[in-house]
Amino acid sequence: MLQLQFIRDNKQLVLEGLKKRNFVADEVIDEVLQLDEDRRKLQTELDNTLAESNKISKEIGSLYKSGQADKANELKAKTSELKDASKTLGDSLNEKAEALSKLLYTIPNIPHPSVPAGNSDEDNEEIFREGDVPTLNKNALPHWELAKKYDIIDFELGVKITGAGFPVYKGKGARLQRALISYFLDKNAQAGYLECQPPHVVNEASGYGTGQLPDKEGQMYYINQDDLYLIPTAEVPITNFFRDELLNETDFPKCYTAYTPCFRREAGSYGAHVRGLNRLHQFDKVELVRVEHPEKSYEALDGMVAHVKGILRELKLPYRILRLCGGDLGFTSALTFDFEVFSTAQDRWLEISSVSNFETYQANRLKLRYKDESGKSQLAHTLNGSSLALPRVLAGIIENYQTPEGIKIPEVLVPYTGFDMIS
Template sequence: MLELARIRKEKETIIERLKLRNFDGKELIENILVLDGNWRESKQELEKIAAESNQLAKSIGSLFKEGKQDEANKAKARAGELKELEKNAKEAMNAYAEKLQAALYEVPNVPNPSVPAGNSDEDNEVLSNSGTIPTKLDFWQPHWELAKKYDIIDFEVGVKVTGAGFPFYKGQGARLQRALINFFLDQARDNGYTEIIPPFVVNEASGIGTGQLPDKEGQMYHATIDDLYLIPTAEIPLTNMYRNELVKSTDLPIKLTGYTPCFRREAGSYGSDVRGLNRLHQFDKVELVRIEHPDNSYAVLDEMVKYVQDILTKLELPYRTLRLCGGDLGFTSALTFDLEVYSAAQDKWLEVSSVSNFETFQANRLKLRFKDENNNKQLVHTLNGSALALPRILAALLENNQTEEGIKIPAALVPYTGFDIIKN
């Protein structure tokens, strides 16, 4: 959520920069400033009424003691009027506050100046390509066929037990999935991240804190009886550990990692892009969360991108790095880099990680601050990145490492799987 002080100070810049998202924020920003003005006026009126009430309360007793009955009674009558005025002013102030909060929730984060213009993922900027794209051989198959061939993932029983998008991993497929999770967690631990096992459901305040709520896209699973939400990413519980906290500058940086299943309705997703592991309603992911001093966050963003690139190199997967254009930028992000791996069997790039800097957008919602060297309270910057989401990593590993003998396992994973090839 953008800070009101920033909106007041940088109105025109914010409106102009939001255009990078193809978001016309002029009317909304103007409305926010009107509501802000109304709220401040009602607050001042309330304070004025309260001051007069306090003054009268002090004088009534003195007037009675002095025998000034008429004046005392007039003061009491006025106090009664003020009580009603105070009630009305408080209701008006709270109504403006609610409308102002709701309007602020509608404004996405302001894109960083380096975000390129564009309307969709087709306009994202390719920054680099790494690794060698394998040549597709005649016998190569997509991962959903390999899953059947080697009996390692069962999509059909997933449909029977739950529904589409909830596969069963079996045998060597389950072991490979667990190996990837442990490998990713160990990589994070070796790079100074503290491992957390968080809850997989969160309350509404947590969803609001990181910006997933209000859920405009209807993508979160909602357990309505208990008013809890299944997490679409570990970013939510990990970041919300510090909601309403004032941390010391010496506590920064805070580096967290966690493995969780993730739940996404993926409403409106159709076609070849959702086949097999390409898009699931439940999937596993290891997440990185950083809480940083504002001066350091963009250097840290580059560091996190390099970290994910190194993991993909260890997995021997060809990948490319993209800077997302304004039209593809997430609601809460100021700048996002995506990493995609190439699947030769599908002849397509598969997104496996997004690494984002939210600047103060989440911290303002979370009321997450630190004390600087001058003992002033400042909002931190928050960042997060997938390191990594498993389904498309697994798909690319299966598809790119096919041989006539079986599917070879990258050397970095063999100590985790206990086998170096998947075969019948």
Template sequence: MLQVNDIRENKEAYIKALQKRNFDANELFNQVLQADEDRRSTQAKLDATLSEANKLSKDIGDLFKNGEQQKASILKEKTGKLKETSKELNEALQAIVEKLQQLLYTIPNVPNTLVPAGISEEDNEEVFRKGDIPKLSEGALPHWELAKKYDIIDFELGNKITGAGFPVYKGKGAKLQRAMISYFLDKNTAAGYTEYQVPHLVNEASAFGTGQLPDKEGQMYFVTEDNLFLIPTAEVPVTNMFRDELVPHTSLPILCTGYTPCFRREAGSYGAHVRGLNRLHQFDKVEIVRIEHPDNSYKALDGMVNHVKEILDELQLPYRILRLCGGDLGFTSALTYDFEVFSTAQDRWLEISSVSNFETFQANRLKLRFKDEHGKNRLAHTLNGSSLALPRVLAGILENCQTPEGIKIPKVLVPYTGFDFIN
């Protein structure tokens, strides 16, 4: 959520930047600033009223002590009116604050200057590409066929147990997944990230803190009995470890990584694009999260991009990096790079990582602050990225590394799998 002061100071620049999202902020900003004016003047009136009441209370106390009951009861009458006034003002204030919040919730983050204008994923900007797209031999198969052929993923079984989008991994398929998790975590911890195991269910405050609420409520599974959400990404529990924290600037940056399953309702998704591992209700992901000093956050973002690159280089998969355009940029993000691996058999790119800088947008909701060099309390910058989301990496491996004899496991994973071939 944006800060009112920032909106006031950068109104025109923000409006212009938000146009890249095709978001017209003009009217909303005016409403926000007006609501903020109302908030202040009401607050001022309320404070003055309370101040007067406090003084009277003190006087009454003194009078009682001196045994001047009558004088005291005269003053008491006065406070009755003040009390009424302050009650009214307080109610008005709460209504205004509520309105202001509601307005702010509807405004997405301001895109960074690097973000290209655009409407859809068509307008994303490819900034990097690496790896040869293998020429597959005759009879090359999509991953869901390969999964069946080698009996490593059972989609039908998942249907039976739960429903569509909950595959069962089996044998070498299961082992390969476990291997990837270990490998990714090892890469991340070697790069300085601290590994965490976090809850897979979160409360409302957490879902709100990272921006899943109120924007994406329908995308999360919700446990009504206990009022908890199944996490759509480790970003939620990991980032929320720092909710309501005020950390010294010397403790920045904070680097975290964690493996969790991710649960997404994916309401409204259908068709060929959700086939196989392309889009699941439950999938595994290793996430990296950074809490950064505002001066360093974009350097950190580049660092994260390079880190993910390194992993993909080692996996020797063909991939590209996109800078998301305004129309495709997530609600909370200021700048996002998507990583995509090429699905050879499907002849399309699959998103496997999304690395974003949220600047203070999440921190503002989270109340995640640091004490800076001058002793001032400021909002920190939060960043996160996948390193990596498993199913599509698996799809990429299966499809790109297929040979007529079987699937060749990327060398870097072999120490983790204990086998180098699936046949």
């Protein structure tokens, strides 16, 4: 959530930043500033009214002590009026504050200056590419056909049990999935991230804290009876470890990694581009989350990008990195780099990771602060990244490592799988 003081002091900068997102904000920002002005005036009136009431109450006490009961009783009528006025002002203040809060929740983060302008993913900027695209035999198959051929992923069984988007992994497919999870977690732990196992459901406050609510409410699975949400990513519970926390500068950085299943409704996703593992309602992901000092957050972001690069190099998968344009940038992000693996069998790029810096946007929602050298409270920066999302990594491995004899296992994963071929 954007800070009110920042909006007041940098109105034009905010409007220009939101325009880069194609978010027309003139009326919204004007309404925010008006509500804030009204709220501050009401707060001043309420403070003055309460101060006057306290002053008169002290006078009443003195009058009673000095035997001037008649004058004291006259003033009591005045305090009753002030009490009623205070209640009215307090109610109005709460209404303004609630309206202001709701409006601020609808405003996305300001993009970093390096974010390019653009309307959609077609305008994203490719900044890096590495790895050789393999040459497959003429009978090469997409992963959903390979999964059926080698009986490693059963999409139809998932439909029978639950519905589309809930595959069943079997045999060596399940073991390869587990191997990837263990490999990713080991790599992250070696890089200094503390492994944890967070809850897979969160409350409403957690959803608001990281920005999934109210922006992506329709994309989250909701448990009505308990007023809880299935997590769309481990980012949500882990970042909320720090909700309402006050850190010291010496506490930075806070680095966590976790494997969790992720749940997304993905409403309106249909067609061949979401076939097989390309788009699921339940999928596995290993996540990175960092809480950083503001002066170190972009250095940390570069480190996260380099870390994901290293994993993809070890897997020997061809990949590229995109800097997301304003029109494709996530609601809470200031800067995001997407990693995409090339699927030779599908002849297309598949997104497998997003690494983002949210700057103070989530921290402001979370009330996540630290004490600086002067003892003043400041907002921290939060970051997160996929390391990695499994479905499309698995799809890339199955497709790019296929041979006429079967599917080879990347060398780095063999110690985890215990086999080097699916046939």
